[in-house]
Amino acid sequence: MSARSYLTDDTRLTSWLFTTDHKRIAILFFVGITLFFFIGGAAATLIRLELATPQADLVRADVYNRLFTIHGVVMVWFFLIPSIPATLGNFVVPLMIGARDLAFPRLNLASFYLFMFGGLVTLYAVFVGGIDTGWTFYTPFSTMYSNGHVVLAVTGVFITGFSSILTGLNFIVTIHGLRAPGLTWYRLPLFLWSLYATSVILVLATPVLAMTLLLIALDRVAGIGIFDPARGGDPLLFQHLCWFYSHPAVYIMILPSMGVISELIACFSRKAVFGYKFVAWASLAIAAVGFLVWGHHMFVSGQSVFAGLVFSFMSFVVAVPSAIKVFNWTATLHKGWVRLDAPMLYALGFIGLFTMGGLTGLFLACLAYDVYVTDTYFVVAHFHYIMVGGMVTAYFGGLHYWWPKITGRMYPEYWARAAAILIFFGFNLTFFPQFILGVLGMPRRYHVYPPELQVWHVLSSAGASILAVAYLLPLFYLVWSMFYGARAPANPWGATGLEWLTTSPPPKHNFDVTPIVRRSPYDYTLSGEARPQNA
Amino acid sequence: MTWYPPRTLVLSWFGLLALLGLTVFAAYQPLGTFNTVVALAIATGKALLIAAIFMELRQRNGLVIAFAGAGFFWLSIMLWLASSDYATRANFPPT
Amino acid sequence: MPETPAFQFVDLRQQHAVAQLGMWTFLATEVLFFGNLILAYCVYRSAYPDGFAEAARHTQIAIGTANTAILLTSSFLVAWAVALVRLNAGRIAAILFAGAAALACIFLLLKGLEYRIEYTEHLVPGFFFTFGGPNQTSAWLFFSFYFVATGVHALHVGIGIVVLVVIALKARCGAYSARYHAPASVAGLYWHFVDLIWVFLFALIYLPGRAS
Numbered sequence: 001m002s003a004r005s006y007l008t009d010d011t012r013l014t015s016w017l018f019t020t021d022h023k024r025i026a027i028l029f030f031v032g033i034t035l036f037f038f039i040g041g042a043a044a045t046l047i048r049l050e051l052a053t054p055q056a057d058l059v060r061a062d063v064y065n066r067l068f069t070i071h072g073v074v075m076v077w078f079f080l081i082p083s084i085p086a087t088l089g090n091f092v093v094p095l096m097i098g099a100r101d102l103a104f105p106r107l108n109l110a111s112f113y114l115f116m117f118g119g120l121v122t123l124y125a126v127f128v129g130g131i132d133t134g135w136t137f138y139t140p141f142s143t144m145y146s147n148g149h150v151v152l153a154v155t156g157v158f159i160t161g162f163s164s165i166l167t168g169l170n171f172i173v174t175i176h177g178l179r180a181p182g183l184t185w186y187r188l189p190l191f192l193w194s195l196y197a198t199s200v201i202l203v204l205a206t207p208v209l210a211m212t213l214l215l216i217a218l219d220r221v222a223g224i225g226i227f228d229p230a231r232g233g234d235p236l237l238f239q240h241l242c243w244f245y246s247h248p249a250v251y252i253m254i255l256p257s258m259g260v261i262s263e264l265i266a267c268f269s270r271k272a273v274f275g276y277k278f279v280a281w282a283s284l285a286i287a288a289v290g291f292l293v294w295g296h297h298m299f300v301s302g303q304s305v306f307a308g309l310v311f312s313f314m315s316f317v318v319a320v321p322s323a324i325k326v327f328n329w330t331a332t333l334h335k336g337w338v339r340l341d342a343p344m345l346y347a348l349g350f351i352g353l354f355t356m357g358g359l360t361g362l363f364l365a366c367l368a369y370d371v372y373v374t375d376t377y378f379v380v381a382h383f384h385y386i387m388v389g390g391m392v393t394a395y396f397g398g399l400h401y402w403w404p405k406i407t408g409r410m411y412p413e414y415w416a417r418a419a420a421i422l423i424f425f426g427f428n429l430t431f432f433p434q435f436i437l438g439v440l441g442m443p444r445r446y447h448v449y450p451p452e453l454q455v456w457h458v459l460s461s462a463g464a465s466i467l468a469v470a471y472l473l474p475l476f477y478l479v480w481s482m483f484y485g486a487r488a489p490a491n492p493w494g495a496t497g498l499e500w501l502t503t504s505p506p507p508k509h510n511f512d513v514t515p516i517v518r519r520s521p522y523d524y525t526l527s528g529e530a531r532p533q534n535a
Numbered sequence: 536m537t538w539y540p541p542r543t544l545v546l547s548w549f550g551l552l553a554l555l556g557l558t559v560f561a562a563y564q565p566l567g568t569f570n571t572v573v574a575l576a577i578a579t580g581k582a583l584l585i586a587a588i589f590m591e592l593r594q595r596n597g598l599v600i601a602f603a604g605a606g607f608f609w610l611s612i613m614l615w616l617a618s619s620d621y622a623t624r625a626n627f628p629p630t
Numbered sequence: 631m632p633e634t635p636a637f638q639f640v641d642l643r644q645q646h647a648v649a650q651l652g653m654w655t656f657l658a659t660e661v662l663f664f665g666n667l668i669l670a671y672c673v674y675r676s677a678y679p680d681g682f683a684e685a686a687r688h689t690q691i692a693i694g695t696a697n698t699a700i701l702l703t704s705s706f707l708v709a710w711a712v713a714l715v716r717l718n719a720g721r722i723a724a725i726l727f728a729g730a731a732a733l734a735c736i737f738l739l740l741k742g743l744e745y746r747i748e749y750t751e752h753l754v755p756g757f758f759f760t761f762g763g764p765n766q767t768s769a770w771l772f773f774s775f776y777f778v779a780t781g782v783h784a785l786h787v788g789i790g791i792v793v794l795v796v797i798a799l800k801a802r803c804g805a806y807s808a809r810y811h812a813p814a815s816v817a818g819l820y821w822h823f824v825d826l827i828w829v830f831l832f833a834l835i836y837l838p839g840r841a842s
Contacts, residue, residue, distance in 0.1 A: 538719055540710040540713070544706060544710055548702065548706035551706075558833065562836075562837040564841060565841040570837070574834075574837045574838075575833060581829045582829055585826050585829070586822075588709070589708075589818075590819055590822045590823070599651065602655060603658075606665075609665075610661055610668070613665060613669055617673070621676065628677035
């Protein structure tokens with residue numbers, strides 16, 4: 001069966017490299033972010049190898065600094081931030097709203113090339129010697145004392161920032177303007193609400209980063225001294241500017257994954273998401289309130305205590321919409337027809353790991369407790385629980401869920417479930433000991449430590465090796481499935497949603513006839529049958 | 536006649552130039568801290584004229600106006616919350 | 631012919647509405663891009679009010695005022711041109727777009743002249759900067775802000791000139807009409823925004839400290 005689809009329509013290389021089809025651009029992004037994931041992962045492997053022993057026996061201090069910096073820079077900007085929006089988002093958004101493409105297809109292609117160009121510039125910075133400032137480029141070290149390739153690296157990130165902005169712009173305008181007839185806001189799948197909220201952050205926060213990076217470069221090259229105390233500047237101004245972007249950035253990373261989880265929970269419980277409107281507005285609330293909390297990264301920096309109080313309070317407030325979502329997902333499971341397919345295993349894993357990460361975030365939001373654990377492995381464990389336990393887990397869940405739609409093939413289910421369980425186990429073994437390490441006083445960004453902490457580090461490194469295998473498994477069986485997997489029907493999961501109305505894989509123009517929407521997004525009968533949105 | 540500029544555009548243009556003259560004149564008057572307030576108020580007035588007339592926001596629906604205002608609203612959040620640090624810090628400016 | 635909408639749109643009306651929203655979204659990003667500098671300015675001006683006032687007195691207010699008038703006029707020409715494009719008067723509109731671009735070129739020339747004056751007066755941080763009196767450090771900060779902000783703004787003006795010239799050429803060739811004029815309207819929005827940013831920069835750079 002070689003029906004025409006977006007994959008087979010034109011197989012010349014140029015038709016892929018100059019495509020404006022959102023589905024092909026999504027695949028280009030898939031390849032790109034997978035490449036960067038492995039580069040960031042390689043850095044992580046070296047870090048965990050070094051940390052298995054208390055002495056500095058694998059790498060020197062300055063090399064270690066470069067390792068954790070490149071791990072952060074690559075993972076944050078070249079994997080986590082683009083991942084779900086630019087891959088799953090690009091592929092699914094037009095399908096979910098019944099459109100033929102995004103609003104600005106050529107901007108979408110530009111977004112991909114900006115992403116790759118920025119990434120290559122940053123990789124070049126790594127090859128010629130790397131940077132040792134940490135991914136946050138704190139001044140005055142980055143502007144005055146670091147002998148790494150700071151200007152090159154910030155240039156790479158600056159370029160990639162425009163990729164983020166274009167993606168966000170495209171999604172916002174598409175969701176406002178290209179919805180199918182009958183698709184009102186409250187009939188939108190929650191994935192779209194989450195991507196909309198993500199896009200608002202992408203559009204409003206990233207420009208602040210862009211200017212901040214420009215100022216770092218100017219300070220380094222021309223010595224404008226805007227963050228230099230000797231010139232009357234304030235290093236804390238840099239931190240305010242940095243975290244005004246970087247905190248909402250973490251919501252850029254988690255909101256799309258929450259959107260994926262809403263889809264997975266609904267489909268694999270055969271039930272509408274409990275409290276749909278609350279979950280929808282919670283996404284927007286997270287995006288909005290997420291802009292009000294950035295100072296919680298600066299509690300011990302010299303910021304005023306009053307500001308610390310305000311940011312601490314707002315950080316507690318921002319946990320509320322996330323908690324609403326977790327409760328609603330859990331309530332959705334109640335009396336549902338729960339199927340433990342691989343995507344659902346990822347979704348359930350997400351709920352557990354994200355809750356742990358979120359709760360430990362509240363520990364950190366507490367001013368007094370933060371003074372104790374700031375800059376320790378407690379923080380490292382907290383954000384890895386959210387970013388890896390949350391975001392990457394949801395990314396894999398969504399990847400498996402939409403894999404039949406994207407490739408037209410089913411992946412091997414038992415291998416997928418095994419990988420999901422191995423990931424959950426390996427993840428906890430890697431990162432739970434890090435909470436303990438943090439409380440015991442292990443500082444972050446250090447490669448030497450007192451010998452009595454070694455047992456926790458060894459556990460963590462052992463977990464990391466399991467996690468590495470677990471992340472490689474999908475690479476193998478997913479690629480295998482592209483050639484030998486069973487052909488997928490249009491709707492293998494029996495899910496609601498417009499994307500399941502078209503063939504797997506879809507034709508180039510998505511829909512032969514634009515669907516007219518008449519139903520809410522998660523309309524399942526009591527016996528678990530899906531009623532499609534256009535029925 | 537069709538090539539004549541619309542009256543509202545011409546009036547807005549004159550208004551903007553007048554406000555420019557006013558703001559320069561006001562800058563030279565000794566008003567103390569009010570100088571800054573006046574300068575920013577006039578700048579805001581000019582910006583609103585440009586946005587409403589030249590950028591045609593007065594003919595657009597609420598959604599477009601919300602999009603237009605969003606950036607400024609978020610900027611005000613950044614200024615306000617960052618100021619909460621600087622206004623209450625003990626040793627700022629550093630001496 | 632651009633009388634039919636692009637394939638992802640149902641009709642030209644939808645395409646135009648989407649293009650407008652897209653440009654406003656982009657302009658929101660620009661507000662925050664410049665806003666970063668505004669925060670830095672506010673922080674340092676509140677820290678060093680006298681230093682900033684004294685440094686601001688050394689800016690070329692005559693050139694600054696002339697430049698503001700030039701940009702306001704170019705904005706007027708662009709708004710007029712967009713109105714004409716919607717009345718199918720593309721050829722006259724092209725002259726106006728070109729006129730606005732020409733005014734913008736004069737803006738950049740005057741800016742260059744101004745930079746040169748500041749260079750000879752040793753007011754460029756990093757290039758033999760000297761500022762007598764107790765406010766040397768805050769003057770350095772002020773002029774750092776001045777060059778970064780006006781430099782980035784000038785870059786936007788340069789991009790705008792290219793855009794206006796392209797729009798002018800297309801308008802002259804009859805690419806726009808009452809039915810299809812989205813690129814011209816949207817380019818106009820960008821240009822007005824560049825003007826709007828300058829209005830605020832003018833108030834922050836040229837006007838402080840003049841009363842003493």
